[in-house]
Amino acid sequence: MGWLKTGTPTQRGVSESNEALKASLAVFVKTHDVMIRKLSYKLTSEVEMSKDLYQQTFLKAMERLILPEHLALLSPSGINEEKAAANWLYTICLNLYRDHYAKEKRWLNVVEPQYAEDSAQALKIELAADPDPEPLEVLMREEELAVIESALRQLSDHYRIPLIMYYFLEYDLKKISEVLELEISTVKSRLFRGREKLRKTLAAHELTSANPIKVSGREV
Amino acid sequence: MEERLLDKKIEKVLSEQALPENSETWAKETLPLMIEQLGSIGTAADLRDQFDGQTGLIGTAADLHSKDVNKTKVSKKIMRGILTVAASFIIGTYGLMIGAKFNPSLAENMMKWPLVGQWVEYLVGKPGLKSAIEHDRYQPINESIEIDNTEITLNGVVADQQTLAVYYSITGDHAEEFVELSLEIPDFKAAIGIDFSGMGEEVRLSEIKTYGHEIPSQFSLAFTIDNKVFRFPVSLDASLSRESVQYELNQPLEIADYGKLEIEEINVGVINASVKARLLPAEGVKDLNIGLYLMDQNGDKIYFDSMGKLNSDADVAEQSMEFKASISRFELDGKMFIGIDPKRTAWQSNLLSTVYFDVSTETIHSELPNQSEIIVYKGREVSALSDMSGKESEKPWITYEFLRPGMFDENPDYGGHEFGAVRMEPDPAEMSLGMWQAEDGMAFNIGVPETSEVDRIYLSLFVPMVDEVLEPVAIKKSTSF
Numbered sequence: 176m177g178w179l180k181t182g183t184p185t186q187r188g189v190s191e192s193n194e195a196l197k198a199s200l201a202v203f204v205k206t207h208d209v210m211i212r213k214l215s216y217k218l219t220s221e222v223e224m225s226k227d228l229y230q231q232t233f234l235k236a237m238e239r240l241i242l243p244e245h246l247a248l249l250s251p252s253g254i255n256e257e258k259a260a261a262n263w264l265y266t267i268c269l270n271l272y273r274d275h276y277a278k279e280k281r282w283l284n285v286v287e288p289q290y291a292e293d294s295a296q297a298l299k300i301e302l303a304a305d306p307d308p309e310p311l312e313v314l315m316r317e318e319e320l321a322v323i324e325s326a327l328r329q330l331s332d333h334y335r336i337p338l339i340m341y342y343f344l345e346y347d348l349k350k351i352s353e354v355l356e357l358e359i360s361t362v363k364s365r366l367f368r369g370r371e372k373l374r375k376t377l378a379a380h381e382l383t384s385a386n387p388i389k390v391s392g393r394e395v
Numbered sequence: 396m397e398e399r400l401l402d403k404k405i406e407k408v409l410s411e412q413a414l415p416e417n418s419e420t421w422a423k424e425t426l427p428l429m430i431e432q433l434g435s436i437g438t439a440a441d442l443r444d445q446f447d448g449q450t451g452l453i454g455t456a457a458d459l460h461s462k463d464v465n466k467t468k469v470s471k472k473i474m475r476g477i478l479t480v481a482a483s484f485i486i487g488t489y490g491l492m493i494g495a496k497f498n499p500s501l502a503e504n505m506m507k508w509p510l511v512g513q514w515v516e517y518l519v520g521k522p523g524l525k526s527a528i529e530h531d532r533y534q535p536i537n538e539s540i541e542i543d544n545t546e547i548t549l550n551g552v553v554a555d556q557q558t559l560a561v562y563y564s565i566t567g568d569h570a571e572e573f574v575e576l577s578l579e580i581p582d583f584k585a586a587i588g589i590d591f592s593g594m595g596e597e598v599r600l601s602e603i604k605t606y607g608h609e610i611p612s613q614f615s616l617a618f619t620i621d622n623k624v625f626r627f628p629v630s631l632d633a634s635l636s637r638e639s640v641q642y643e644l645n646q647p648l649e650i651a652d653y654g655k656l657e658i659e660e661i662n663v664g665v666i667n668a669s670v671k672a673r674l675l676p677a678e679g680v681k682d683l684n685i686g687l688y689l690m691d692q693n694g695d696k697i698y699f700d701s702m703g704k705l706n707s708d709a710d711v712a713e714q715s716m717e718f719k720a721s722i723s724r725f726e727l728d729g730k731m732f733i734g735i736d737p738k739r740t741a742w743q744s745n746l747l748s749t750v751y752f753d754v755s756t757e758t759i760h761s762e763l764p765n766q767s768e769i770i771v772y773k774g775r776e777v778s779a780l781s782d783m784s785g786k787e788s789e790k791p792w793i794t795y796e797f798l799r800p801g802m803f804d805e806n807p808d809y810g811g812h813e814f815g816a817v818r819m820e821p822d823p824a825e826m827s828l829g830m831w832q833a834e835d836g837m838a839f840n841i842g843v844p845e846t847s848e849v850d851r852i853y854l855s856l857f858v859p860m861v862d863e864v865l866e867p868v869a870i871k872k873s874t875s876f
Contacts, residue, residue, distance in 0.1 A: 197433070201426055208422040213412040222415045229418075230425045237429050323408040342409035373405050 196241065199249050203240065204233055206257075207264050214265060217339055218272045220328045231275075232268040265344055266354050269336065326376040334369030337362055522697070523666040524560050524602070526723035527553050532635045532665050540625045544568045547618050547625045550598060554636040555664030558719070559603045559610055569620045576601050579615040579626075580608060604667065604700075606717045610636075639664040640724045642870040648735055651863040653680050653742045656687070656716075656735065661870060663724045670699060670718040670733070676742075686739020687718050690867050692729040697722050698739065734867025737860040752795070752852045754843070777845060794842040795852075 211232055215225040240249045251257040327335060337355065340346045352359045527533070535551040545567040553560040559578060612633055618625040642661040649655050654676040661670050668689060676683055688696040699718035752758070778794050843849045 197430055200429055200433070204422050204426055204429070209414065212414050212418045212421060216415040216418075217412045222418070225415050226418065226421055229421050230428060233425050233429060234432055237432060241433065319404060320408055323405055327408060338409055342406055343412060345410075370402070370405060374401060377401060377405075 200237065200240065203236075203249055203260075207233075207261060210261065211264065211268060214268050214339075214343070215272075217343055218268070218336070228268065228272055231271050232264065235267050235271060236264055262344075262346075262350070269340070269354060273332070273336065323373070323377060326373050329376065330369060330372055334365050334372060337365045338369045341366055521560075521602070521721050522726065523558075523668070523721035523723040524553060526725045527555075527560075527665045530723070530725050534632050534635050536627070536629065538627060540627065541567070542623050542625060545570070545620060545623070547574075547620075549616065549627045549629075552629065552631070553666060554610060554631055555666045556609050556637070556639060556662070557605045557669055558664065558667040559605075560666060561601045561603065561616060562598055563601075563618070564598050565620070572620055574599075575619040576603070577617045577619070578603050578605065578610070579617055580605075580611055602666075604719050606719070636665055638724060640727060640872060641874045642731060642733075643873045644733060644868060644870045646868065647675075648733065648868065649865070650683060650685070650735055650740065651737070651860065651865065653677050653860070654683055656685060658733065661733065663722065663727060665723055665725075666721070668697075668699070668720045668722045672716045672718065673713055674716050675713045680742050682743040684741045684743075685716065685718075686736040688734055688736055688867075689720060689722065690732040690734060691727075692731075696734075696736075698736070731870050731872075732867040733870050735865045737863040737865050740860050740863075740865075742860065752797075754793075754849050754852065778842070791845045792842045793845050794840060796840050 211229050212225070215228040215232065216222070219225040219228055239245050247256050248260040248263055251260045327338075330338070337351055340351045340354065341348075346354070348359050348362050351357070351362045355362065357365075533551055533553050536549045537551065539546055539548040541547075545565065548564045548566075550562040550564060552562070561576065565572075565574060610631070612631045614629055614631075616627045616629055618627075640663045642663070644658040644661065647655040647657045654674065657673040657675065659671045659673060662668065670687065672687075674683060674685065687699045689699070690696045697720045699720040777791050841852055843852070
C-alpha cells in the first residue's frame, strides 16, 4: 500500500494513536463545522433536518477518514489538501441530502404555505455590505433578500442544488458535473434555467412597497 | 426590479448563508457520536494500534517492511479487507446513483491498482470502462520515462478496437500541467475525443476514441509536455481487448420526413459501442444532427456521441457518420434496440442559414420568419481563456452567449447534444465555439480573439424535432468474438 512506501504519510500514519485519531477527528470537525452547518441549512432550509444532515455528514466522512490512505483528508497539509478535504466533505453532504433528505423535503413541500412562513423566520439573511446603511435601506434589503430566499426554497432541488454548488460552494461546472453525474451542458442548462425560474418567481412578487411582504413575522 | 440588480441580489442570496439558530453546539454533540461509532468500527483503530506498537521498533518505512514482514502481511490483509469494503461502499453508492448493477468483483479488481479511492471517481459516467474493469480487462504496464526532472509513468491501459483508456502519472517539474497525449498508429497520429480526468491528481485518465481507426496490438503512446516527448511503446494483450459483439439492422432508421440513417455496422467492444452509418437527408434538408441511442429490453437508453462530416454551405447529399457510446459488451442483456430520439435530433433547412451577428454593432440579423426567434442572451464580455493547466491565452477573448428560445424539453435530464454550425469572417480558425441544448432552447457560446478584428459571425440554426415520434427498432446479434 502507498502508506508503507511513502515517507511522510507513513510516519504520520504509524505514529498516531487512537487518542491522536480522536484528536484529529475533533480538529477535522472544528475546521469544517461552520461551512457544513451552513451547507446543510442551505440545502434543507430547516433547522432540525440540517442538524441531522450535519451529523450524518461527519459520521459518513469518518468511515473513510479512519483509513490510512485518507490521512491527507483528515490532516491536510497545505492549501490544496485542505481544499480537497473540504470539497470531499461537501460532496458527502450533498450526496446524503440527495439520497435521503431531498425525498423527505418533498413531503414537506406539500404543506408549503405554513412551512415556508415558519422557515422564513429562521432564514434571516446576514447583511455584510454597507457598514452604515440607512435603516430603510436595511429594511428593504432584508425584505427583498428574504423573498429571494423564499423563492430559492421553492425552487426544485433539480435546479437548486446546482445553483448552491455553483454560487455557495463555488464549484466550477466540471466539478458540478462530476458530483451530480451530469453532462456539463446539462449543468449549464440547469444553472441558467434555475436563475430564470428565480427571476420569474421574483417578478411575480414585484418587490415594491405597494406589495407588502411578511418577513420575520412583521408586516412592512 | 431592474434585471441586472436582481441578478446580483439572487447571486448574493445564493452565495451567502446564515448559520442555523442554536447550531453552535452541533460540533460538540456530533463528536461523541463519531467516537462512539469509531469504537464500534474498531478494526481500523485496532490496525492503527498495531502500527503504534511498532513505532518504537522502526526508523523508516523500509525497516518496518523488513523487520516485521509477517506482521505487515497480516496488516496488509486487514487493510485489503477494509479497502475492499470501502471500495464496495463507494462503488455501491455510485452504482446506485447511475442506476448500474454493482458487481463486487470491481472492488476486488481495483485492489490491484494503486490509489483505489481516487480512481473510482473517474469511472462515473463511463459505464463501459467501469464494466471492462469489473471484468478484469485492465492491463497494467507500470513503465516510466524521465526527461529533465519530469517523470511520466504509464500505469496501465484498458482498450478495445477503437477506444483506449490510459492511466498515467506525472511527477516532477511539470506534474500539474496539461499534457498532450497522442496515440501513434500508422495513418493516424492524433488523439480524437480525449477526455481528461484527474488533472492535479496523482493518477490521470485519458480516454482516446479513434473513430474509424482500429487500434493495432502494437503502437506508441506519446505524451508531450513543454515540447518534450515521452514515448511509450505498448503491446496490447489481445485477450483483454479484442472481444466484441456485432449486431445488424437490415433496414434504415427513418427520421420522419427529414431523411434516414442507414446503419452499416454496430459493434460493441470492451469499453465502447460504435455505430457506422450513412446519413441521407431528404430533399430540402441541408443537414441533420442525430440523437442516436441503444436501448435494452427494460427501456434503459444509452446515447451516442457522434462524429460526421462537418457541415458546409454546400448541400450535403449524404454523409458518413460514426457514433460512440460508453457501454461494454459485458453489459448487453437480452434484446437490444436502436433508435433516434427526436428531442435530441435537429434538422437544418437551406432557408435557415442566414442569421448573422455583427460584432461591431452587436446586432442580430435574421431572415427567420420571426425575428425574435434568436436573441442575445448575454452581451459582449472580454474573458481570459485558459487551457487545462491554467495558462491564460496571450490574446484577450470576447465571448458572446446566445439563446434561441422556442424549445422546451419535458425531460429535465436532457442535454448535451450540440446543435448548429457557425462560421466567421474573416478567419474561422481562431474561433472557439460551445453549444449546448438548454432546456429553454439552444444556447451558443462563441469566443473570438479581440485582436482578430472579426466583423461578423454567422449562425446556422438547426430546428429540433420536438413533435416527431420515432420508434426504436430491434437489432439482431450477428457475431460474437
